[in-house]
């Protein structure tokens with residue numbers, strides 16, 4: 554069941570269109586990603602969904618509410634991750650949770666959230682003294698303190714080191730396992746690939762693709778490569794054997810190393826042909842295609858910075 558429905562959303566600032574007929578829906582229980590480069594319109598779109606900004610055109614329903622007209626009712630059911638600047642440096646962890654719990658009619662017990670998110674021993678610590686990972690845990694706990702049906706997490710791991718990022722990903726998986734639907738705004742490919750069930754790719758205010766990460770990768774016909782080594786003494790001529798196979802673009806050989814590039818499922822065809830011809834190989838490697846390849850194919854440029 555869709556619990557968020559966005560249809561033909563449009564937003565302009567000055568004469569500039571920031572969102573142009575953006576449509577997507579979010580199913581109950583999924584982690585839905587909104588992926589795009591800086592300035593693509595991700596935050597604007599999500600803030601229209603949260604009822605924090607008013608769209609110029611189109612329609613949004615979240616849990617049956619119109620977010621702008623019924624914002625106060627809706628906010629009882631959603632959790633929004635704060636940005637770092639929104640908490641004062643000297644607030645204590647427990648005070649922040651207590652304060653945010655007071656915004657909701659039926660909050661969760663924040664003491665239980667402290668335990669659950671590994672912050673019990675930081676209960677009296679001031680916000681500024683927390684590590685990056687602890688701050689993220691606090692932000693997630695704050696987003697959950699109202700016992701929401703949907704949590705919006707925006708640029709969750711920006712500025713974290715690789716270990717803290719991975720730890721934060723595990724937290725998002727736990728949020729999902731608790732049955733909370735998650736809308737995750739990100740410009741990190743690996744994060745989206747790891748966490749999201751489906752992703753809307755936003756570029757210059759438009760949705761240019763919407764699919765599962767695997768579907769996005771499979772859906773674009775990008776070239777990739779496989780490499781293998783021939784067993785010593787093998788006199789096979791891989792160029793001759795492989796170059797006419799479906800999907801194969803090039804075959805090159807240097808000593809016993811053979812590199813084949815192609816599209817689609819060419820790697821399976823190559824393996825089958827070599828096996829049929831009795832050519833024994835070792836060190837067979839197929840380079841994984843990534844979401845970044847899909848993004849480049851969709852937009853003409855890389856998201857990685």
Ligand SMILES: Nc1ncnc2c1ncn2[C@@H]1O[C@H](COP(=O)(O)OP(=O)(O)OP(=O)(O)O)[C@@H](O)[C@H]1O
Pocket residue numbers: 566571589590591592593594595596597598740
């Ligand atoms: N209040 C505003 N007034 C004028 N222009 C704005 C306003 N808010 C955002 N913009 C512009 O709208 C465009 C989209 O901004 P938005 O913050 O939605 O993008 P984003 O994809 O979330 O980017 P980022 O990843 O950098 O946060 C940008 O060009 C931004 O400068």
